[in-house]
Amino acid sequence: MAVDKRGRKLPRGIRQRYEGFEGRFMYQGKRYLVHGTTVTETQKAMTDLKYKLEHGLFVAKERIILDEWYRTWLEEYKKNRVKLGTYISYEKYYQSIIKNRMGSREITEIRGEHVQKLYNDLVKEGYALSSIKIVSAVLNGCFQQAVRNGLIERNPVRLAELPRQTENKTRQAMTKEQQALFMEYAKESYLYHFFEVMLRTGMRKGEMQGLKYSDIDKKQNVIHVRRTLKYIEHRGYVEDTPKTRTSTRDIPLTAAILEHIEAQRKYWGFKVVKLDQYLFCNENGEPISRERVQAEIDRTIKRIRAAGYDFPRITAHVFRHTFATRAIEAGMQPQVLKTILGHSSLAMTMDLYSHVLPDTKAEEMEKIANVF
Template sequence: MGASAWTSSPPPGSRRTTATWKKSGRRDQRGYGKPLSANTVNKVHVTLGAILEAALADGLIRVNPAKKKRTVNAPTGSQIRAQRPEIVTWSGPQLHAFLGWNRDIFNDDLFPLWRTIAYTGIRRSEALALRWGDVNFGTGRLSIRRAADVTTRNKAKSTKTGSARVIDLDGETLATLKVYRTKRGSISLDLAQPDAYVFGNDAGAIRSPNEVGRRWTYRVERAQAVVDGLPRITLKGLRHTHATLLLELGEHPKVVQERLGHSTITTTMNIYSHVTPTMQKAAVDRFAAHLDEA
């Protein structure tokens, strides 16, 4: 792009507004011409604004059009939150039934992955980037240091918040991982080394997050045929299930925040606000019981 390319007017087609994106912004084959969500529009706006800001700094344009408040109406935080789909989770018995079916009936090689996500609440990308060196079998703790990059094959990056965290594992999940490590080692000793990916493929590479997501969906659909009333949830829904069950059991939100890796407790409470009534009822019942025993 020449230095004077945008000094007078933007190129043809660049005047598409956020209103147009909201109305008919999708360009994928399946949903071409359909609306983009407020969250997606906001991300596009932020990215475009950063690109134009760099062009402004380089003297390629005189003004950043993405920052003109009179002509640009980017979605607000409240609009984004209002459009968030309702969180669908499993109950404790439903999660137990699925995992039992997946392990004993479906005989799934990926059962340890589903079990780990369900019992820790870590993100899919974080689970796929785990190395055996991150699992401390002595202390029963798991270090979350990196995440799989969904844009680049077999590449890890920093976690979503850019920081590492350490979380506790329950005994059964730890035992499951021990057995899984032995099984991986029987394929190749390299697959059980400290620097090997826990849930990598047989070549030792990071599994594709999108492929893992499709495999999860297939298994849920199969399970729905044998587990009565099992709702369809995404793999992220398994993470939501972990958090929701902990909060419903009365666990402190700060603990849930730390396990999920949210940057602030506000993020945790905003996402799981639907659990608040249950938490309040449990709290007032414990309060009343405590005073009755005084």
């Protein structure tokens, strides 16, 4: 029987090693070792490990680095289950943020504090909370599959806390005056009808880019939103399904919208227009790039400012928020607006209401001023 440095007898299977203790035991013909700073701690570690072995909970450590496991997880478990855009997003965030920070670490060595430090570092470096959440989603999915596969015992991402939202993101929408001003000066642009349709439907930029003549259903009097265009490096623009399941939708086709669609149909003077051709395209019939869309928005704003008006810089997504704002101001019901916008939940639509309604609350209060 082993003794400690003072000559005291130690429990069976435990011996003193340097400043701590080592516990040894055999299970089904295989030797296992545990360590502790005290005899009691070592005994507990032995008991815990025996329990895991008896109940099939023990995971033998394998020297697999995160880079290797991430690639297996992405290609074997995700590639055929997620949208193309999601797959590309995972790759983008892993390669640009995660890889250099912890890609060379063994997955069994990554702990909750390592993930927490990653979050904290990203906050210091000025990353938006939305980006940090995507990083978290990639790591969580990757490690959760490793748990299912028996490569690690627990998911370290579950032990870290995402940073708090420091301030609510301001949703930018054009006022009625700004909207009228922009569309007046946009008449010179070859994307004039693009802007008009986006303002009148609330469609996302990618959905507008992917709109085809075959999606314009005059019989049903609707626009079928069935795809979005995404740019992939080295491949160009490819078609993908809309953002969420509810994003595949039909939007009512009003007379004003149809007028702009028909005008766009004739804009480039193509002799033959095929049903599978993109409605909004360049002079060669090719998809309009996101850069060209933003460039035309910037040129229009430049003309507005040159005329002496003060006008903020906006992006294509502002048109979607502007449509939602006008719809709310006109009294459109939340459930109807949710369907038209293709939101995945009513909460997202109600969030828009929370941003728009405060601007009109004084007017609403005046309506009931004489009731009391």
